[in-house]
Amino acid sequence: MKIGIVSIIKEPWGGSEELWADMAAEALKEGHEVFVSALKCGPPHPKTVNLLKNGAKLFYRRGFVQPGIPFLQRIFRKGLIILANKLQNPFHRLFKERPDVIFYVGTSYSIGEDVLLLKALDKTPAALYINCNLNHDVRGFGGTRYDLIKAAYQRARKVLFVSEGNLEIARRHLCSNIDNAMVIRNPVNLANIGILPFPEEETVNFAMVGILVTDHKGQDLVLGALHQEQWRARKWHLNIYGAGLDEGYLKQLTAFYGLNDRVTFHGKVNDIKEVWKKNSLLLMPSRQEGMPLAVVEAMVCGRPSVLTDVGGHREWVTEGQQGFISPGATVRSMADAMERAWEQRADWKQMGIAANTAAMERYNPVPGKTILKLLLTA
Structure with missing residues (x-):
């Protein structure tokens, strides 16, 4: 054929x-x-x-x-x-x-x-x-x-x-x-990844993984949330992985919000295990979506997520079980979901295990x- x-x-x-x-x-x-x-x-x-x-x-x-x-x-x-x-x-x-x-x-x-x-x-x-x-x-x-x-x-x-x-x-x-x-x-390379040891650092590392196009992936919503007053006294660092047309804008927005010392742009990465050895939580504030591989990979590696309710996110993640769902793709809605996640951070490791189980049941x-x-x- x-x-x-x-x-x-x-x-x-x-x-x-x-x-x-x-x-x-x-x-x-x-x-x-x-x-x-x-x-x-x-x-x-x-x-x-x-x-x-x-x-x-x-x-x-x-x-x-x-x-x-x-x-x-x-x-x-x-x-x-x-x-x-x-x-x-x-x-x-x-x-x-x-x-x-x-x-x-x-x-x-x-x-x-x-x-x-x-x-x-x-x-x-x-x-x-x-x-x-x-x-x-x-x-x-x-x-x-x-x-x-x-x-x-x-x-x-x-x-x-x-x-x-x-x-x-x-x-x-x-x-x-x-x-x-x-x-x-979509396919996921499960042969090389599985539940990874959960990070124990005092400073919590968040990850955003995906193409840097805000109309699609909505990274600006997370920066807007982390700019809010309650996050200034907390120990966290945001790692952004990927490249795209809005990289320049997102770097300008990071500087505008005074977050340069708390946000790192890593560019594209090929080894997803290195991402999840370091980071404890995936943030996926998409405005439009199908079913991103980054979510499934995070779940397979044993990490919970904070996701907007778009595409297939809710089919893979249940609020409070494998992660947290932001009902809308807005700064306020995403900030509320991130706040719920932060309050339950003691449960992230167990939620990551539940995420792995759910992903293994659903993937083709x-x-x-x-x-x-x-x-x-x-």
């Missing part, structure tokens, strides 16, 4: 890539052909390189304009892309391979914006599978093409969500049961094989 994968991510790698990469690795082992269409936004990630070594083919497509360049240059480059796309569909190299299946990896609604992909699909019998990694619990985002989204969902063999919460939001937004939907868990040990089995029925 020929399997085409379309990723819309605007960086070399992210949590959304783990599922398709796991499936692609399984497909290559079984002798199937794998073709990946991705945006050119930096050197390929080591996991991509490994797939290429094992026989996958990577086709970069136009569409990404590096952020931070001067405004006029940005407009000029976008204009060139629009012109080039009119002359030739950016997905032409992928469809030239005549894939039997297209596995689309994006948000719940991004397929409605990928009009050129939909046009290419109209000219092929390839079976479509849509992997929805997140959505936002609001209705009526400007310009969202719900008619195209519903049509794409109806065309798809399966629409795969990473949490029940995302699926329920999509049903409400689209006024549809989405009868071909199913929930699939072979998500790549699960997806591949689905595709082979196309």
Whole structure:
């Protein structure tokens, strides 16, 4: 079988890539052909390189304009892309391979914006599978093409969500049961992690792990909470792991709140065990979410979390058992949840053990094989 994968991510790698990469690795082992269409936004990630070594083919497509360049240059480059796309569909190299299946990896609604992909699909019998990694619990985002989204969902063999919460939001937004939907868990490398010894330092270390994009991960909400008076006399340190477009803003906000001596930016990290050897509590103040791997990894390592009630967070964490839930993605709501957590910090170690148990019960040990089995029925 020929399997085409379309990723819309605007960086070399992210949590959304783990599922398709796991499936692609399984497909290559079984002798199937794998073709990946991705945006050119930096050197390929080591996991991509490994797939290429094992026989996958990577086709970069136009569409990404590096952020931070001067405004006029940005407009000029976008204009060139629009012109080039009119002359030739950016997905032409992928469809030239005549894939039997297209596995689309994006948000719940991004397929409605990928009009050129939909046009290419109209000219092929390839079976479509849509992997929805997140959505936002609001209705009526400007310009969202719900008619195209519903049509794409109806065309798809399966629409795969990473949490029940995302699926329920999509049903409400689209006024549809989405009868071909199913929930699939993202992969977690459990072979190398498990419950780690709980930190015993007097100064409590908090961790925020994820891409530094505040519209998605909401790191600014935690900084706003820690700026409040009650936190000034407490012994704590916040460690921020990750990189992204809002790194500069978050560093400015940290300085503005006078927290430079209590917040450390570590950049991207590859060894999750090193994160959880040091830190006692995960803070995940997301404004929109699917089901972040960072939460599951923290749970597997035996750490409780403070999470906003978005995506699949509540499916994995119960208030007061494996962590704490902030009902809203606001500074006040997140601050209240963090306050509840601080008052119960003597219970964190036991809650971390409960988190590990819950994670081990919920995760899919072979998500790549699960997806591949689905595709082979196309």
